[in-house]
Amino acid sequence: MAPSTKVMCFKASSSYLQDPTQSITELANQSSANKIEGLSKFYYGFETEDPSNAFWVFEWSSQAAHEAYHRIDTDDFKDALATSQQLFASKPTQTIVNFSDPSRIFSAPVTEFVTFTLKSDVSMNALQPLVTQLQAELQETPNFYGSDWAPVVGKPNVVYGVLGWESVHTGMLLAQAPSRKSLMK
Numbered sequence: 001m002a003p004s005t006k007v008m009c010f011k012a013s014s015s016y017l018q019d020p021t022q023s024i025t026e027l028a029n030q031s032s033a034n035k036i037e038g039l040s041k042f043y044y045g046f047e048t049e050d051p052s053n054a055f056w057v058f059e060w061s062s063q064a065a066h067e068a069y070h071r072i073d074t075d076d077f078k079d080a081l082a083t084s085q086q087l088f089a090s091k092p093t094q095t096i097v098n099f100s101d102p103s104r105i106f107s108a109p110v111t112e113f114v115t116f117t118l119k120s121d122v123s124m125n126a127l128q129p130l131v132t133q134l135q136a137e138l139q140e141t142p143n144f145y146g147s148d149w150a151p152v153v154g155k156p157n158v159v160y161g162v163l164g165w166e167s168v169h170t171g172m173l174l175a176q177a178p179s180r181k182s183l184m185k
Contacts (some may be wrong), residue, residue, distance in 0.1 A: 001062035002098045003040070004153070007113070007160070011090035012046070012054040020044065020054075027083050038065025043106045048168050052089075055113075057106055063096065063153065096153040097160045108145035108164030112171055116159040124151055127159060138163070143170045 016023045024044055040059040047053035060066040069077075105111060116127060131149045138144050145164025152158040165171040 001064060003101075004060045004063040004066055005097050005099050005102055006058040006060065006066060007095045007097070008056040008058075008092040009047075009095075010054055010088045010092035011052055013087050013089045016054065016087040017052065020046075023087055027080060027087070036069060038062065038069065041103060041106070043111075045111065048110075054087075055111075056092075057111075059103065059106070063098070066096070095160060097150045098153065099148040099150050099162070102148045102162055105146050105148055105162050105164035108166065110165040110168050110171060112163040112165060114161035114163065116161070118157045118159065120157065122157075124156070124159060131161070143167070 012020075028042075038061040040061055042059070043055075043057040045055050047055070058066070060069075118124070118127065135147055135149075138147065143166030145166075147161060147163040149159060149161040152160050163171070
């Protein structure tokens with residue numbers, strides 16, 4: 001089975017903003033995160049433009065493993081759910097994507113999320129040459145950790161991309177380069 005990535009975005013509660021590491025540690029200890037079958041990796045961070053927006057990224061061994069976890073009806077799961085609710089100041093949006101291998105990207109100091117909503121008469125096949133060209137140009141760039149692109153599960157006209165950077169500044173400089181500007185038109 002293909003790996004599956006779940007990306008959650010939400011407004012963070014004031015307690016989470018004050019000490020995110022402690023909040024995540026408490027949640028992990030409470031949920032026995034190291035014992036969750038099928039959960040490969042977990043990442044968290046905040047949006048650069050608005051640091052009150054938090055992101056959680058879960059890498060699952062498969063979509064079936066993710067779904068099985070959410071069917072668990074134990075006190076441990078309920079406690080973890082209640083604790084995580086205290087960290088949200090808004091209802092989280094959830095996106096599930098079957099990336100091929102995003103670990104290096106999510107391990108980068110900065111991760112950029114990109115969403116394309118394709119017109120109803122356009123398929124991912126039409127976008128693929130642009131993505132291929134962008135990946136080829138960026139691959140040789142210093143301080144670039146890679147990119148991965150895939151349709152959102154359940155939304156075949158929505159394509160999600162992730163790019164890994166050494167810094168926000170590096171990503172912004174590359175986005176403003178003349179060769180990149182022509183790609184984005």
